[in-house]
Amino acid sequence: MTKEEFTVLRDFIYEKTGIYFTETKTYLLESRLTNRLSELGLGSFEDYYYHLKYGADKARNELARLYDVITTNETSFFRNPPQLDAFKIIMQKSYMNGASAGSPIRIWSAACSTGEEPYTLAIMLMEMAEIHRVSIPFNIIATDISSKVLESARKAVFSQYSVRNTDEAIKRKYFTEENSMYKLKESVKKNVKIDFMNLMDDDAYRLYRQMDFIFCRNVLIYFDEKMKKKVVDHMYECLKPRGFLTIGHAESLHNISRAFKPLVFPGTIAYQKG
Numbered sequence: 001m002t003k004e005e006f007t008v009l010r011d012f013i014y015e016k017t018g019i020y021f022t023e024t025k026t027y028l029l030e031s032r033l034t035n036r037l038s039e040l041g042l043g044s045f046e047d048y049y050y051h052l053k054y055g056a057d058k059a060r061n062e063l064a065r066l067y068d069v070i071t072t073n074e075t076s077f078f079r080n081p082p083q084l085d086a087f088k089i090i091m092q093k094s095y096m097n098g099a100s101a102g103s104p105i106r107i108w109s110a111a112c113s114t115g116e117e118p119y120t121l122a123i124m125l126m127e128m129a130e131i132h133r134v135s136i137p138f139n140i141i142a143t144d145i146s147s148k149v150l151e152s153a154r155k156a157v158f159s160q161y162s163v164r165n166t167d168e169a170i171k172r173k174y175f176t177e178e179n180s181m182y183k184l185k186e187s188v189k190k191n192v193k194i195d196f197m198n199l200m201d202d203d204a205y206r207l208y209r210q211m212d213f214i215f216c217r218n219v220l221i222y223f224d225e226k227m228k229k230k231v232v233d234h235m236y237e238c239l240k241p242r243g244f245l246t247i248g249h250a251e252s253l254h255n256i257s258r259a260f261k262p263l264v265f266p267g268t269i270a271y272q273k274g
């Protein structure tokens with residue numbers, strides 16, 4: 001990949017997805033796109049760029065393939081326990097004492113990857129309801145930019161690696177084990193709606209309003225400050241008053257937003273709409 005090819009592709013990807021590849025990542029981008037070139041029978045990265053930018057219908061499909069290959073989709077069930085503990089505490093304090101006044105709790109897992117995050121939240125709420133012998137109506141909406149991971153989330157069949165941090169009792173209760181794979185039960189799946197959503201698309205946010213809780217973990221890390229601000233400002237608008245935002249443990253709202261009130265929990269911070 002020449003320097004010029006890298007620059008035009010990097011800018012194109014940034015404009016469409018917010019993901020910014022620094023020059024040190026030239027090799028990474030090249031290796032992720034090489035298969036696309038050979039599948040399309042294209043001779044250079046420049047041809048690939050023109051195909052994406054000016055191609056007709058086929059190029060629109062190629063945009064989806066591009067999103068699949070340039071995104072990093074690492075995730076797992078029960079990832080980052082301190083954040084989940086904070087979620088549990090907040091749910092117990094704010095909602096189980098009737099604060100949500102009978103209307104279902106609305107949760108958005110933005111950048112959900114293959115679904116482990118939203119399904120973890122669904123399992124946690126189902127467990128809470130059972131332990132406290134109450135009904136907890138909730139809706140979880142899970143979105144991502146990669147159609148490939150969304151398809152996988154809909155299938156909801158997971159590897160041992162995905163469930164490596166999942167309690168044995170939870171595995172037995174909510175999954176069926178088949179050939180070393182873990183198939184999530186319908187009772188959990190039915191609580192999670194899976195949709196395509198590009199966090200760069202300003203208009204798309206109107207579909208995700210009145211949220212009690214937004215999980216936006218481990219995606220801001222791929223954006224520059226301008227795109228982080230844009231996403232976080234939208235998320236603020238998408239929350240109900242006093243709703244919560246959780247970002248990845250390596251991410252911070254420092255220099256990004258002052259609108260949220262940071263609430264400190266053991267090992268983590270949750271951001272509350274002021």
Ligand SMILES: C[S@@+](CC[C@H](N)C(=O)[O-])C[C@H]1O[C@@H](n2cnc3c(N)ncnc32)[C@H](O)[C@@H]1O
Pocket residue numbers: 016017018019071072073074075076079110111112113114117143144145146149197198199200216217218219222248
């Ligand atoms: C590392 S995964 C995080 C998964 C999960 N939130 C977690 O923390 O375990 C990052 C996800 O962000 C998605 N992503 C990247 N850019 C995006 C964008 N502009 N809009 C929506 N999703 C995006 C990727 O496709 C990927 O699945």
